[in-house]
Amino acid sequence: MVPDSTLGNLTALWAARDVAGAKRIVTSEDSHVSIVKAGHILGLPVERLPVDASRALRAVQFNEDLSDAALVLTAGTTAVGAIDCLTEPRRAAWVHVDAAWAGPLRMTKHSALLDGTEQADSVAVSAHKWLYQPKESALVFFAQPDRVAQALTFGGSYLAQPNVGLLGSHGATALPLLATLLAWGLEGVRERIESDMVIAQRLADRVQVEPELQLWGQPRTGIVVWRPRKGDPLQLRERLQDAWVSTATINGEVWFRSVATNPLADPDRLVDAVLNAIGVRHTNSTD
Ligand SMILES: Cc1ncc(COP(=O)(O)O)c(C=O)c1O
Incomplete structure (x- = not known):
């Protein structure tokens, strides 16, 4: 768990860089500002592709070689709730789905809107949006959690438990969600x-x-x-x-x-x- 999807996206892209060797981020012009922030923090240039009339990224736009890139697709854009094409097979070094808003639709009869999300390397979801939690509550999921945890875990002699991910001391955010x-x-x-x-x-x-x-x-x-x-x-x-x-x-x-x-x-x-x-x-x- 993370306090918000801003940190969920940052954590996912940190893994993209350190686990999969991503050297740049490719995303849509409508993706959330947290993707650009993550690029700045991680030292990864961010390339923003134009969206179609429905404000989504179409599959055809992924034709370029993405083998050195983290491709960030949005499931529920901030402005209009558009969903980028999630189903097309693609050869990016890492695929991250920012499902901060629309992720929980996967649990409903509208689940098919998120088809393809399961192919992603990472997915961020804000629980303080469509899981009705008080701020700050969000989740970041990884397809290969053990591999990612290894890369994102830091210990220290004074720590009873090593830190996994960005956070040090933090509250029991999972309790209200549970x-x-x-x-x-x-x-x-x-x-x-x-x-x-x-x-x-x-x-x-x-x-x-x-x-x-x-x-x-x-x-x-x-x-x-x-x-x-x-x-x-x-x-x-x-x-x-x-x-x-x-x-x-x-x-x-x-x-x-x-x-x-x-x-x-x-x-x-x-x-x-x-x-x-x-x-x-x-x-x-x-x-
Ligand atoms: C698509 C998208 N991604 C990320 C975020 C950032 O989420 P949070 O407010 O949980 O940091 C938002 C917030 O509006 C969003 O709409």
Whole structure:
């Protein structure tokens, strides 16, 4: 366990460098900033490939020789929740899947979205996202844990146990996650994530029928990207206070971004609040 996927990604790329000899990182232009940070820390140049219209990396883009590279694929990009092509066989020195957001979908009926993840050398997942944990809680998985542990373990005469990975002293982060898994079981986690996916789709459907609103694209992993057709989304966001929206810039344009992690989130209420804020009389008020 690690405190967050930023450190999960760093740990995985550290292994890519020291276990597999990766000399560079190849990733998409939409991958998380933690990949660039890891490159800086590890002294590995980061090459960012362009994404397609759905903001994902397509298989055809991996044709170059990747035998000296760590290929980082994202399962659930931060801005729009896109999933890079995970299934194509490829010959990178190391393949890391940053599944910080969408990883837990593997436990649900949407599991096929993550097909190919099992071929990766490492996978990072944030438990404080779709495993409903308080911060700081994340996991990094390795296909060959023993080989990786050997490379990432450091001892010292004063240490009762050697340090595995980046952390020295740290809290018992696994306990709240263990408690959640024992209390809810796999079925409980699955139900909540699937319900979040339904909420995201309800929001997308409602946005699509409102003439004053624009949907960026169908949500793939519970992240809905949308905005009013007129007005400045940033200014509007400020007026909405604690509404269920953040913003993301895509191709230089600002959009609303609603991430489905709250089982109590009400899409109609949110859309009504936005329509009210832009001075349009709403149709489906639930207030
Ligand atoms: C795709 C992706 N990777 C990594 C991270 C970093 O995760 P954390 O906040 O757990 O450090 C995020 C966070 O938003 C993310 O969306």
